[in-house]
Amino acid sequence: MDDSNTILEVSHISKTFRSKNIFGRTTSEVSAVNDVSFRLQKQRTFGIVGESGCGKSTLARLVLRLIEADGGRVMYQGHNLLALGGEELRKLRRDIQMVFQDPFSSLNPSMTLLDNVAFPLWVNGTSKQDGRIAAHRYLEAVGIPRSSAERYPQSLSGGQRQRVAIARALVLEPKIVIADEAVSALDKSIQAQALNLFHELQQDFRLSMIFISHDLHVVELMSDTVMVMYLGMVVEVASVEDVYAQPYHPYTQALFKSTPSMDVTHKKLDGFKLSGELPSPLNPPSGCRFRTRCPMAMETCAEHMPELIEVGDGHTVACHLYGEADVARRAI
Template sequence: MTTPIHAAPPAGSPEGAGPAALLSVRDLTMAFPGRRSATGRRGAPVRAVDGVSFDLAAGETLGLVGESGCGKSTTGRMLVRLLEPTSGSVVFDGRDVTRLSQRALRPLRRDVQMVFQDPHSSLNPRQTVSRIISDPLLVQGWSAADARRRAAELMELVGLIPEHIDRYPHEFSGGQAQRIGIARSLATGPRLIVADEPVSALDVSVQAQIVNLMERLREELGLSYVFIAHDLSVVKRVSDRVAVMYLGRIVEIGAKRDLYDTPQHPYTRALLSAVPLPDPAAERRRERIVLLGDPPSPAAPPPGCSFHPRCPKAQEVCRTERPLLRIAASREVACHFPGD
């Protein structure tokens, strides 16, 4: 029988982010009200995000991955205050975003922007590209002429033709529409961009173009990203560190190379085993880990480790004691029995 880990929890930030982290998230929780039954009784609250903590350094990209419904998009929306957290804190550049009034939050929105998953549904079909990109500048007090000039510059920066500035979103392809969304997010000169599955709705060839664009913008403008995705190949391409979420919690977080080469959590290993390899011979040789059953409901999570009903390594302690993030093999893992 393997001995469970009982090392002291790490003091301070994960590797790659120090005390002066640009973004510091602590115990972030989001509980949605339960549905009402036919008798009018309210069901148990749905804990979509349950105690998420991480740091992000300036100029760093953190990939946030997991199955659909694990809470990664909800986490992203709380980072920019599109959703109000139930509890926890989001500290950006020394200021707790969750405690700011709407008036105090407005200047901060210049520094934190978001790119959405579906490029067409996130753009107003009744507005021209010029208005879509320049709107954030008009809100910040720019003149209409200066905002239009800046919108044309941003179109060129993201690889679009400035002469198309008076066209409408439906006149662009999906990849072009996503470039418009990226240009809009850059309008106010942000330092942090939360990208919520920015390439999942695009063709594979277009995905590569958008990923390369975001990498180039990061280098040229000194941006930091929280990159949310379910495609681990894309996350590996863009990220410095990766956080794996399951049922609203981070179960493993660490440097990209360490996590991909030697995953410690059983769930991480299962996710990585599902990523196809470009070498057919290697693909046939490797072991594929198939998880049984569906993820539990966040309205009624299992006791102990939330992954234990599907985990091939589960033991009695997993069913009764919730594992906390602890240092294991140069990263943090929420597992009683990390490793092989």
């Protein structure tokens, strides 16, 4: 992979949440994100997919330092964001903005749409007048007319609110936008409009994007590269074409098998439908965390945690079903 084209590099980032009793002693630990690494390429979209509770949103918040990581690095423009503070961190944070799942809770109901969008600029020192001029421009870019700028969030539909949230993320002219389940709360018809809008804005503003979703079809539509997560860990990474043509990990295969499709010509992948619930992150399974739901689990799966190995050009998978001999055989 071309390092010169990498805009964001996340290396070995982890987070464990700890509960303590009144005496300050740790009583329980939740392993939310475990040793995750990935690279985001300039003006490309990196998709992250997995069931609810797999650590996708926590990972996004770790990248932005909305939650402090236990370890690892987040490299942007030669700086480790996890090691910065004060004004230096604030300046770089302007370049990485987030669109949250629930637009209503992320907007201030007591402020007009115009002021909601202008607010990030005011916080960063822009005058009231200049902030509102810029806010008008970005509201119009996402399809909110100037005549609606003085309305309040509660008067809008869910799709319109999400457009305002997108405008607010763009008003600081970021290089990277993280969309965390940004369309999952919308009706399907509105989802399509929002996804088309993301595509258009990515081209117009030359954005790099991290797109998080539990919906495989949405990730396929939006992404160039896909990372599949399970219970805080990475199980497969590949280009969107490769992972949708040939998923290797049993969990990825099960996700495809369990996802409904309205396309009668859609390829039916071999595998099993995903069943049961995620194990508790308070007490994750030993070895491979997916083994308790995997019909192909072996003895070694309980004893050793699988490492990510390359099974194709840029296609990596963490599964004991694949070893060096298997990869060499598949290459023949």
